[in-house]
């Protein structure tokens with residue numbers, strides 16, 4: 099282009115078609131211009147010729163030194179390449195040129211023309227300008243917001259920060275200049291942060307992230323970072339404008355909710371969950387001290403969680419009655435609405451309490467009642483303040499959320515207590531029932547095995563109770579039972595186990611007791627129980643007979659001990675009322691019989707004189723066959739049919755359970771395989787395994803092999819275990835359980851609801867089925883507690899997505915109630931008892947025959 103255009107006509111021609119070309123004299127007069135140049139500046143005619151270069155420029159620029167220097171440099175022979183110039187069109191509107199100015203020399207090497215070749219870049223330039231304007235406006239807006247804004251140059255250094263940034267992170271403007279965001283915020287907001295998103299940023303896409311950033315003084319905050327890319331004319335990333343919003347509060351609050359709900363799911367104790375909630379809140383809101391109280395049945399508030407208040411302080415609040423002027427909490431609970439006390443020192447609500455709380459520096463209190471889902475007050479949630487500031491909207495939000503969390507926690511606790519109460523306590527006396535007694539006593543016994551302690555079981559039977567009940571009425575009878583229960587309860591330390599078995603039978607278990615203590619306790623008890631008792635205007639003279647059995651001499655499990663103690667009680671009754679007696683070996687032939695039975699059982703397992711009966715499990719909806727439970731039967735040549743309730747405990751006592759379990763497994767699988775090969779559809783078989791079976795590390799392998807031998811898929815086998823197995827699962831047992839279920843074999847919890855347990859194992863272990871214990875089903879139609887319990891168990895099952903099977907269904911009414919409660923599968927005499935294989939086959943034929951007409 100430095101050649102003289104007139105010398106190269108073709109080139110001039112070609113350039114002229116695409117570019118704007120003009121020639122100026124050294125004094126700036128336009129001497130020639132092609133069509134493009136004229137169009138660009140808005141001249142269709144020759145009026146353009148003779149105008150000065152200066153006249154195309156913005157007047158202030160044209161008048162400036164910069165302009166004079168620019169032109170002079172050209173006249174001095176220096177070309178100017180790639181300049182971006184703003185010019186004015188004929189109508190005064192601006193246009194932009196990307197231009198090259200080339201001085202042309204004459205033969206004396208003097209500049210005699212200046213050729214300008216230009217390209218119209220108005221559109222591109224305007225785009226760029228508007229982008230810059232956008233950035234400017236962003237920055238302007240930014241200064242007035244709380245968000246931090248930071249503009250980072252292409253080289254990674256900070257170009258600009260707004261006031262919000264300075265407030266947020268504490269760095270002064272001088273400390274920021276030239277540094278990188280990473281150096282200031284210890285974050286990944288640097289190259290490393292941007293790198294993965296560079297492609298997105300280059301494409302002009304905004305990138306969003308949540309980051310934890312550190313300020314000047316080490317304070318950390320959770321920040322929402324939005325990075326906006328600014329591209330230059332050539333599409334390269336020239337800078338980024340990032341907007342940083344502090345979301346620490348929101349985030350912490352999310353975390354709080356999540357942590358509290360997780361803790362509840364893990365069944366952590368209520369108090370622990372709520373303490374954690376309080377501490378988290380205090381982290382989010384450093385100006386408040388949180389406190390949670392629970393309303394008890396007597397209408398008193400009880401402190402439950404206030405980890406930051408000293409115990410001496412919140413103990414003062416124990417048993418606080420609620421009322422119209424009972425501090426912030428007592429009043430909030432009374433009114434059922436929040437109470438705000440900005441000045442404890444003067445508020446009459448606090449007259450009775452202020453002397454306790456002012457010395458601790460608290461001057462204000464906000465309390466909100468915690469309502470149940472049916473709008474009953476369950477407790478209060480309070481914030482104490484050292485400085486009175488009415489809760490702002492964020493605090494309000496936290497309060498609302500926490501009150502809700504407390505509600506969930508309280509309701510869960512109530513449900514848990516209710517299930518516990520229904521399942522394990524006698525509703526008349528409030529004493530533990532038989533189930534709880536057996537469970538706890540057996541547990542106690544296991545702790546005594548191998549030690550030299552004894553444990554005494556007292557079987558207490560009231561004398562003449564039936565007569566009293568019949569002659570004075572049931573109400574008086576119940577009253578007497580309650581009175582006796584109280585006397586027994588107060589007689590023994592809380593560590594002893596007291597229970598009402600049924601009717602007028604009570605049991606006391608005295609662990610670790612010597613003969614001397616035992617005798618003293620028994621005589622003292624009889625003395626207490628025979629005190630006169632005024633009921634219904636009558637003075638009764640009650641008395642009780644007590645039978646005593648002792649571990650380990652009389653038995654090694656609670657079932658046996660109870661039988662012995664009962665026998666001892668009957669024996670004692672023969673001597674008159676108000677007596678007591680010890681079990682002795684001659685009392686029955688039981689012990690004798692046991693030894694010969696043991697040998698026979700050993701034999702039976704080995705020679706195969708045991709057999710399995712099969713009880714169908716059916717769908718309540720259409721009664722189709724869901725599966726079968728295999729139940730062991732023992733036919734003794736002399737004694738006849740011995741029920742499993744007798745020989746299973748016997749097998750346990752003489753260490754035969756594992757062997758029995760293996761036999762049942764093989765036999766059930768063999769039978770199912772046979773049915774399968776004959777085309778009889780039995781969807782699955784459940785077998786009962788004792789805890790001992792799970793202590794056998796080879797169990798998974800045995801099961802896998804047995805299934806294979808009979809060509810059965812693992813899903814066809816279900817193992818029924820009692821809760822005890824799952825609860826006490828040590829790591830070995832746990833491993834076995836997991837390996838077994840990993841095969842695809844299903845795990846079912848038998849007699850569900852009777853174990854004295856928490857339910858947390860249901861989440862931890864691969865359980866797929868619960869069997870509602872038949873004792874609940876039996877009481878379903880006439881006992882509210884039983885139906886509440888079966889409904890509660892249904893709820894548990896549904897929430898954990900487990901199959902529920904109701905056992906022992908004998909009547910249509912039970913079946914209807916269960917179906918209404920959502921039970922899908924049932925088992926019981928209503929459908930069929932456990933049947934020998936042949937009879938079971940007939941049963942199937944009948945049932946399928948009746949469902950699908952032949």
Ligand code: C2E
Pocket residue numbers: 713728729730741742743746762786787788818848849872905906907908925926927928931932
């Ligand atoms: P389970 O596992 O709870 O078995 C259910 C029991 O309820 C069976 O008693 C069954 O015959 C009975 N039953 C079924 N439907 C009804 C009904 O409608 N009403 C009533 N009242 N009872 C019904 P069974 O066969 O006498 O077994 C008693 C217990 O012996 C079983 O209770 C189980 O714990 C144990 N058992 C039975 N077979 C085996 C076995 O092979 N191995 C082990 N370890 N235990 C077994």
Ligand code: CA
Pocket residue numbers: 727786818848
């Ligand atoms: Ca069972």
Ligand code: CA
Pocket residue numbers: 848849869871872905
């Ligand atoms: Ca059962």
